[in-house]
Amino acid sequence: MPRGSSPKRERQYEHIKESLQERGRDEDTAEEIAARTVNKERARHGESRTASRSSLDDISSSRRGGLHSHAGPQGPTRDQLYNEARQRNIKGRSTMNKEQLAEALGR
Template sequence: MPRGSSPKRERQYEHIKESVKSRGESEKKAEEIAARTVNKERARAGESKTASKTSLEDMSSSKRGGRRSHSGAQGPTYDQLYEEAKRRNIHGRSNMNKAELKQKLGR
């Protein structure tokens, strides 16, 4: 957790971390997921100095989790796949749909 975060965010971090660990993920993966989720919520609430465009415009993590919990695991969103393709410098990504991005990324 970043220095200066509120007790609420500390509790949120611990809760998410324990929840992810209970699903069988490693300690390191649980910490990463919890930190990313809490940092996104901090950015959306205006509690951080900087925020990515995705953090501000994407659906909130709590809402997204609720939508996916009843329909099974659908994996990453199109935007998340696109950002990964961008990081990996995959050419033609802007013309690909979600399935094509998944295939190119090997998911």
Template sequence: MPRGSSPERERQYEHIRDSVLERGTSEKLAEEIAARTVNKERARHGESKTASRSSLQDISSSRRGGLRSHSGAQGPTKEQLYNAARQRNIHGRSTMNKAQLEHALDREGS
């Protein structure tokens, strides 16, 4: 944390770092994520001397986390679906998008 940051930002940093550590991330990465998040919030609230354009114009960290927190598992990736389609020898798989691959695999599996 930068020198002179408020006690509120210190608590925010500790909370974010601890939360990221609980998810199994390394100490170094957890500290980096926490510092970046807190620095972005400081910039958004005018507490830092300089601020990047993305810090000011991008969606806030808390809003982004709120949007992503309830999405749950997104299922297999397109690459995983493509590999499964290749193993089942589904024709036209190279031009299919993720939804089409899922549909083709469901049809093939039935």
């Protein structure tokens, strides 16, 4: 957790981490998911200096409940695939649909 985060966010982080470990995730993965979730919530509530567009526009982590997780029935959203394609510098990504983006990313 970043320095200066509220006690509420610290408790939220620990709760998420412990829940994930109880469900069989290893400690490193649980820590990463918990940190990402809490950081997204901080961004949505204006508690962080910067926030990505997907952090602000996507449904909240608590509401989503795994709907957009990579292991979910439909997999990641088109925006999530697009952001990954942008990070990998895949050409023509702006005109691709969800299926094309997934194929370009090798999924």
